[in-house]
Amino acid sequence: MNDQIQPPSATATTRVFIALAPPDDAKEELARELRPSYRTHPDLRWNRIEDWHITLAFLGELPVSAVPLLRPQLAALAAAHRPLELALRGSGHFDQRVLWSGVDGEIEGLHLLTSRVRAVVRECGIAFEERPLRPHLTLARSRRSDPSSTLEVAATLAEFAGHTWRAERLHLVGSNIGRGPGPIHYRDIESWEFAK
Template sequence: MNEEIPPATVRVFIALAPPDDAKDELERALRPAYEAYPGLRWNRIEDWHITLAFLGELPADTAPLLRQPLAELAAARGPLRLALRGGGHFDERVLWSGIDGDVEGLHRLTAEVRDVVRDCGVVFEDRPLRPHLTLARARRAEPTGVKETAAELAGFTGRTWTTERLHLVASNIGRGPGPIHYRDIAAWEFTGDHAGR
């Protein structure tokens, strides 16, 4: 009998996720692009997220150390009011939708999340936050569609929504062929009454 050996490392990030109805709005706006550019590597809608801190590959026993401090952070913080708006691209290869609403609060939350990670002794690349939601990536052999879709999304304005949970997420990226999938390691509701420092 072959037992699956758990990975020694796990690719981890901390994120927010829009609610289903906000994602549905954006999906409807993207339908023409889905049909026009099937060669793009479209992210699964259920995986759409706003990354606050990308931690990269961590030893499998490190991620559990983040649970309690992140749970305490979420419990102390109130939710944010955000919206999906417009579109853009990174280097004509990565298509994204922009984030609107309490962006200042989003930056504060990001700083607090990253402080928690550092306090846990996790070393990661602390890149400046560019709030966005990644939608698709161009294949090397077929770069068409990213710029065009970003331009088509320029006028998109989604409804305002409230962040519900802080997510600690694992990714299977780099673990073989096929689409990238994400799974929650854990998630915590924002139950506090303030929006951060």
């Protein structure tokens, strides 16, 4: 399709991305490592564990009417793709403000899946900003201009090595970011199982 769908301001929109989500046991393993930091760094805005994800394509605000275009194509992509073996490893930060955990394992396969997901989005005629894939889970953001908490927690997690797990589902996710005060919450719009 040549026509790009642009979110018109008068139309209902939803903030959307496509992602993988670690299983609960992998998230809990990392959360155990973070518990001391939760107590010692309450100044950070910690993401909820149930919202941890690896973003493959961030689509931003889309018209609600654009979401159904993605469903059949993402379902077909997932059905043709095998699960990936991944692990959570180490930590770091973006601009000293955003704390993250790194991702290890089948990174080449993760890049290939990402390129296929983004190709599907383009084929659906949906415009989005293509950012380079930097596989990570966002854990927290600093509340103030003082980055010391972010740097300290990143240093304590630098040697973290979680167990290997299988990414078995592709998730189309919506968020409430920018819709009033309070924490960001994510919800699955739909998810699809990868081929067995």
